[in-house]
Amino acid sequence: MAAAIAGDAETDLTLPISDDLDDNGFPASPPTAATTSSFADDFYRSGIDWSSLQAPPSHRRRPAAGTIETVCGPLVQKNLFQAWGIEKPPREEAAQGAPVGARASSSSPSPSPSGAWPGRKRRWGGSDENGASRKPVACPFYKKIPGTPFTVDAFRYGAVEGCSAYFLSHFHCDHYGGLTKKWCRGPIYCTALTARLVKMLLSIDSAYVCPLELDTEYVIDGVKVTFLEANHCPGAALIHFRLSDGKTYLHTGDFRASKSMQLHPLLQTGRISLLYLDTTYCNPKYKFPPQEDVIDFVVRTAQRYLKKQPKTLIVVGAYSIGKENVYLAISQALEVPIYTDASRRRILHSFGWPDLSKRISSCNQSSPLHVLPLASLQHENLKKYLETLDQRFLAVLAFRPTGWTFSEAAGKELDLIKPSSRGRVTIYGVPYSEHSSFSELRDFLKFLRPQKVIPTVNVGNAANRDKMQAYFREWLKST
Numbered sequence: 001m002a003a004a005i006a007g008d009a010e011t012d013l014t015l016p017i018s019d020d021l022d023d024n025g026f027p028a029s030p031p032t033a034a035t036t037s038s039f040a041d042d043f044y045r046s047g048i049d050w051s052s053l054q055a056p057p058s059h060r061r062r063p064a065a066g067t068i069e070t071v072c073g074p075l076v077q078k079n080l081f082q083a084w085g086i087e088k089p090p091r092e093e094a095a096q097g098a099p100v101g102a103r104a105s106s107s108s109p110s111p112s113p114s115g116a117w118p119g120r121k122r123r124w125g126g127s128d129e130n131g132a133s134r135k136p137v138a139c140p141f142y143k144k145i146p147g148t149p150f151t152v153d154a155f156r157y158g159a160v161e162g163c164s165a166y167f168l169s170h171f172h173c174d175h176y177g178g179l180t181k182k183w184c185r186g187p188i189y190c191t192a193l194t195a196r197l198v199k200m201l202l203s204i205d206s207a208y209v210c211p212l213e214l215d216t217e218y219v220i221d222g223v224k225v226t227f228l229e230a231n232h233c234p235g236a237a238l239i240h241f242r243l244s245d246g247k248t249y250l251h252t253g254d255f256r257a258s259k260s261m262q263l264h265p266l267l268q269t270g271r272i273s274l275l276y277l278d279t280t281y282c283n284p285k286y287k288f289p290p291q292e293d294v295i296d297f298v299v300r301t302a303q304r305y306l307k308k309q310p311k312t313l314i315v316v317g318a319y320s321i322g323k324e325n326v327y328l329a330i331s332q333a334l335e336v337p338i339y340t341d342a343s344r345r346r347i348l349h350s351f352g353w354p355d356l357s358k359r360i361s362s363c364n365q366s367s368p369l370h371v372l373p374l375a376s377l378q379h380e381n382l383k384k385y386l387e388t389l390d391q392r393f394l395a396v397l398a399f400r401p402t403g404w405t406f407s408e409a410a411g412k413e414l415d416l417i418k419p420s421s422r423g424r425v426t427i428y429g430v431p432y433s434e435h436s437s438f439s440e441l442r443d444f445l446k447f448l449r450p451q452k453v454i455p456t457v458n459v460g461n462a463a464n465r466d467k468m469q470a471y472f473r474e475w476l477k478s479t
Helices: 039-046 192-202 259-263 291-308 324-334 342-350 379-387 438-448 462-476
Strands: 150-152 165-167 188-191 209-212 217-220 223-229 237-242 248-251 274-277 312-318 369-373 395-401 420-422 425-430 452-455
Touching: 188 192, 192 209, 192 342, 259 438, 274 438, 291 312, 291 324, 291 395, 291 425, 312 324, 312 379, 324 369, 379 395, 379 425, 438 462, 452 462
Parallel strands: 150 165, 165 188, 188 209, 248 274, 274 452, 312 369, 312 395, 395 425
Antiparallel strands: 217 223, 223 237, 237 248, 420 425
């Protein structure tokens, strides 16, 4: 789960593999461990002790001044004002690649005659600034499902040894990162909506894309696999694995836990052997209000501002996908269409949601409701954007719906949120999160009672790992 601005900016984790780990992402010491024990043995012995996974300093370059950087391949916008028609945008090359797939059969799609997927070579890390070659980028153990030939959200590590099926939890670029149109390493299993996005936006060969329906059990390489609704972004799924020996694993990808999840038959029966948990907000300071309450606040605020100044432009910030429920609710309440650029319109229409599709407009003058990239919601940007609309609007009211805007001072009292105003532009940060809050994580674990928990976010330093382990022990000690 690497950080990504326009993909899923609520997730903030970059976890390079240190030199102390072997090619499987395991501690290299003792040196005989990798050869004298199985992957599953190493995995279970590690438990939730992450002490060996030290993340070295990041070497990512800062984006040039005046640009907004993303890591979403063809969705990159190097200059927002180009997207607003002030300059002609440079032609971007389409990104990323493809798998081969059958729907859930008793085995994965047929490999090449040699018995291995074409191009099954380890991806090397290239060279550093001095031209010295780096070691291969290893797939971390926590992206592998033990006892299976499966990985989850592990596309940036080249051909993962022993992997015959690659699972994609959802279409945010910190999860699909590494997929290119040259992909040929194996089938990609994902939801039908995610499959459409993978083919449409990354130019993946459809032969490699294997869409699976929610709440339907499939048998893949002898493992029973079921996708469950993740309550994150459109197409996001929890992935439930049941092995032939009775072990069950649940990978949450990114999710917002809810009481309705506890009603799912797969989670009510049996006990989860291992839980891979989205721990984006595993910190007691994050106490999000319900999503419905935040949406209600946003709608009421928009109505109030429009009553004061009918020529107010309402702007909602969003990722490439996600936050749709916020601007759809505004559109329904105000009875106005939703304007966004051609790239986002194409994505939204691909969802196949009639009530959303019928509200989308291609004319920026036709509606007081516009959707813009979340990272662009800054005062100066919005001031310039307003100037491009030929005085159709006199003021801007913008909403930044993300959990990172949560304030302990306001807490769940949304009316205590103080907007940032400058000139004709007002920006509200509202704690609409599509990840679980601390209390929601606690309630989910207390209900699920997993035997082991592997946190997947914010594991880059020992202090965070130790805190999370302490929380898990506390939550599970009475189960």
